[in-house]
Structures are given as structure tokens and as C-alpha cells.
Amino acid sequence: MSNPTRSSGELLVALAQIATSPAQFTHNLARHTDMVERAVAAHADLVVFPELSLSGYLLAHGVAELSFRLDDERLAPLRELSRRIAIVIGVPLREGAGGISNAALLLEDGEVKGVHRKLYLPTYGMFDEGRYFVPGAALAPLSCSLGTFGVLICEDAWHLSTSVILAQQGVDALIMIAGGPTELDLGGEPAGARRWQWIVGATAITAVTPVFFANRCGWEEGILFGGGSCAVDGHGRELAAAAPALDETLVLATLSRAAAAHARTFTPIAAAERFDLWRALLEKRHA
Secondary structure, eight states: OOOTTSOTTEEEEEEEEOOOOTTOHHHHHHHHHHHHHHHHHTTOSEEEOOTTTTTOSOOGGGHHHHOBOTTOGGGHHHHHHTTTSEEEEEEEEEOTTSSEEEEEEEEETTEEEEEEEOSOOOOSTTOOHHHHOOOOOOOOOEEETTEEEEEEEGGGGGSHHHHHHHHTTTOSEEEEEEOOBOOBOTTSOBHHHHHHHHHHHHHHHHHTSOEEEEEOEEEETTEEEEOOOEEEOTTSOEEEOOOOSSSOEEEEEEEEHHHHHHHHHHSOTGGGOOHHHHHHHHHHHTO
């Protein structure tokens, strides 16, 4: 149950920064259950998990075996927990038409309320997603009783056009989930986490929309993931400071709809977007 002293226009969002293990569903589910219970105890309204949080990231050909269907019985414990709190999770999702998506599911009241399929599949450097996943075909907000949210999965957020498109559709906030790897700078500071802070801030101030960012942490197959989960408002100001890079933790941040609406009115950047310039470019490319 939400905190009765909170304003009716406010939501408490919990960002669950966890360390997942590839192909270890029982372990990953236990981490979800623990973090959901902690979020409920904190009177949060929504808890957000990182990219591919139930399966782990470096799956290679194992993605087929570990993929889920929307009615998968393995999701039953989380569907049941969503009767107490709304939940965003990351899964490899088996599509009815064939192929597997890197997907985010929004669960509430025991049901899947919405699905976002990752649009941009990095296939460069250490990334090989294009071999194992099919790209999403649409970008639309996800809605539940708490409001309307734009969900972006990792590489999606590196394309600022995605947040512009979602902002035009009147989302209450943007939710970014990631499995962002990192290297360590001299002195032990994760460079990947620092880059994500720049992306989160740039997205918030150009879309003039609050951003809630959940990244995973820990090691997987010799790869370090950079954590740094955080939240900022539509002016880029901290709603929650970045979490420690290497530690599992639950980050709490409040979304104020009134403050978000004021920011959009005071700084109407998104409303002034010149889509005629987009149209001209598309017409030129398809001429």
C-alpha cells in the first residue's frame, strides 16, 4: 500500500539495482522477490528492474532456451507480487510470429499491462544482440493505473529521437532499463556509469521529462556492469543520487506530476520540436 501521507500527484519509484546471473532463473527470481519486498516495505508504487533482469545478459545461443512467453508460468510469482506493487522487469520474450525480443514487461494487478521491445540492438564491440534478438517495430508508451510511461532499453536511450517521440505522446516519465557494461578508469571509477549519467541528464533536459534509470551491477562472464542507477527531474536535477557502481541496492525517488507539468510549461522544448525537419530528411532519403 502506498504511503498515505504522499500527495495524490506523487509516485514513489524504486530502482532495483541487482546483479543477475546468466541462465540462473531461480537465483534471479529470488533477487527480484527480495527487491520487491523491500520496495513494498518502503511504500513504493512502482519497482523497476534492469535489462534482461530475469535471464542475465550474456546468454548467446541460450537465449532461445531461456526465453519467456507472456503467459509463462515462470512469471506467475511476479504476476502475483504485482497485485501489491507495479513492476517493470526485463526478459527475452518469445514472439508469436517468430524470433525473440529483448523486452520490458510492465506488470500490475496480476497482469502484463504493457510490453516494450528493444528497438536498437547493438552488434559491435562486445555486443552481439543482432544475432539473437529481433528489433522492436514500434515505440509507444506503456500505461497502468499509476500513469503513462515511456520505456527505453539500454541502446534505445543512446538515440535521443526515442525520448522526443515519447515526450510528444504525453508520458508522465521516462523509464530506462539497462545492462550497461563498463571499464574501470584509473582510480577505480567505472567510466560506463559516468556516461550513463550524461545520457540520463541529456534525455531529461531535452525531453523536459523526469527520467528513472535502473542499471544492473556485478560481474557476468568476466564483464563488469556499471550500476549507477539514478533519477532526475525534467530540469536534470537529482531526484535520487547515483547508486554505488558495484553494489546491489534499492534506489528510491519520487515522481511529482505537478512538478513535471510545471517544467514542461516553463521550458516547452519538446512541444517546439520541428518535425517538418524530420519529414524533409525522410523524404530526401526515400526520394
